Amino acid sequence: MTRIFDEDLAGGMSTRAIHAGQRPDPLSGAIMTPIYQTSTYVQDGIGLNKGYEYARGKNPTRQALERNVATLEGGRHGFAFSSGMGCLDSIMKLFRAGDHIVCGENVYGGTFRLFDRILRHMGLSFSYVDTRDPQVVSDAMTPNTRALLVETPTNPLMWLTDIGAMSQIAKRHNALLVVDNTFASPVFQRPLEMGADIVWHSTTKYLNGHSDMIGGIAVVLEDDLADRLQFILNAAGAVPGPFDAWLALRGTKTLPLRMKQHDANGRAVAAYLLERLGPERVIYPGLPHHPQYELATRQMSGYGGMMTLELGSQDNANTFLQRVRVFSLAESLGGVESLTNHPYTMTHGSVPAEVKHAMGLTNGMVRLSCGIEDAEDLIGDLEGALVGL
Numbered sequence: 001m002t003r004i005f006d007e008d009l010a011g012g013m014s015t016r017a018i019h020a021g022q023r024p025d026p027l028s029g030a031i032m033t034p035i036y037q038t039s040t041y042v043q044d045g046i047g048l049n050k051g052y053e054y055a056r057g058k059n060p061t062r063q064a065l066e067r068n069v070a071t072l073e074g075g076r077h078g079f080a081f082s083s084g085m086g087c088l089d090s091i092m093k094l095f096r097a098g099d100h101i102v103c104g105e106n107v108y109g110g111t112f113r114l115f116d117r118i119l120r121h122m123g124l125s126f127s128y129v130d131t132r133d134p135q136v137v138s139d140a141m142t143p144n145t146r147a148l149l150v151e152t153p154t155n156p157l158m159w160l161t162d163i164g165a166m167s168q169i170a171k172r173h174n175a176l177l178v179v180d181n182t183f184a185s186p187v188f189q190r191p192l193e194m195g196a197d198i199v200w201h202s203t204t205k206y207l208n209g210h211s212d213m214i215g216g217i218a219v220v221l222e223d224d225l226a227d228r229l230q231f232i233l234n235a236a237g238a239v240p241g242p243f244d245a246w247l248a249l250r251g252t253k254t255l256p257l258r259m260k261q262h263d264a265n266g267r268a269v270a271a272y273l274l275e276r277l278g279p280e281r282v283i284y285p286g287l288p289h290h291p292q293y294e295l296a297t298r299q300m301s302g303y304g305g306m307m308t309l310e311l312g313s314q315d316n317a318n319t320f321l322q323r324v325r326v327f328s329l330a331e332s333l334g335g336v337e338s339l340t341n342h343p344y345t346m347t348h349g350s351v352p353a354e355v356k357h358a359m360g361l362t363n364g365m366v367r368l369s370c371g372i373e374d375a376e377d378l379i380g381d382l383e384g385a386l387v388g389l
């Protein structure tokens with residue numbers, strides 16, 4: 001299993017992002033971690049190997065990524081997967097038929113789909129609740145509850161959940177707290193430090209940051225939990241190839257730098273939109289009128305580049321989405337390039353309409369992922385796209 005080295009903990013966030021988990025190649029001194037494109041490893045005799053037997057279980061390129069992200073999250077063990085959903089599916093294999101899970105009601109649409117369309121039929125039961133309110137979460141816990149799953153901030157409504165409060169509830173009920181940290185990234189939010197047991201990501205998004213691979217990663221502190229996850233990783237085998245692990249590792253080197261710019265652009269764009277559209281139509285946790293601005297400021301060290309606009313109708317949303325030139329209409333987020341989408345039909349297309357309506361997700365909403373281009377160009381693009389809307 002991939003344990004971090006003590007020297008990986010040296011330095012601040014940017015130093016660790018660049019160096020943690022990576023050693024110059026012992027053969028050549030290559031400063032970049034090689035892509036170990038191999039399925040197996042030669043053994044010297046029965047039971048004599050260099051710690052690597054078969055690449056489903058361990059691959060040095062993947063391990064460098066796992067150590068790197070584990071360090072950034074303040075954890076001790078990382079587990080890389082072939083996608084964010086593959087990662088979550090493997091985490092869920094910690095549980096068994098009869099177990100009950102409490103889950104945020106505004107989680108990523110794919111998370112809901114995995115639970116509702118697949119895992120529910122395998123004997124797990126789920127309660128979806130508004131995790132903004134700790135009392136509601138507390139009331140949903142039962143003697144069979146084994147895990148509490150939250151995502152904060154959420155997509156696209158930008159709801160926040162108090163991770164420290166969730167940790168207390170989970171501990172009281174002997175349940176694991178599992179946090180999807182994809183939106184904030186470890187640069188702005190470190191759930192393990194607030195009492196989470198497992199933090200996970202779609203590395204497809206900010207960690208890789210260049211929209212050129214699909215991947216997931218889970219990080220934990222505890223050795224026992226790490227042993228169980230390593231067993232599942234190897235037994236179920238949803239692992240990334242070494243090239244994708246290498247791309248994600250290259251991405252994390254600039255994560256702190258990129259997040260600074262995503263955040264600066266997010267704030268600038270949000271300030272412009274507040275002026276242009278008014279507070280009712282802009283959802284961004286870094287605007288003081290956001291109902292959880294205080295929690296955002298306390299729990300995160302930046303607000304990031306994600307926000308949602310209310311344009312009043314699907315026709316208006318469509319007009320906007322067809323007019324943008326710097327922003328591109330696409331699924332996904334967190335890359336250097338700015339993207340926009342229509343959550344109602346895209347990320348949350350698999351969520352039943354009545355569920356969307358109940359939580360206030362409308363067909364007039366568009367989501368922005370502000371990239372790291374020049375803020376003036378993003379604002380200019382929005383200004384053109386919003387004419388008459």
Ligand SMILES: *Cc1c(COP(=O)(O)O)cnc(C)c1O
Binds near residue numbers: 083085086110151180
């Ligand atoms: C994209 C995303 C996922 C799923 O990750 P994939 O890499 O697409 O499988 C999970 N959670 C959040 C918040 C996401 O944005």
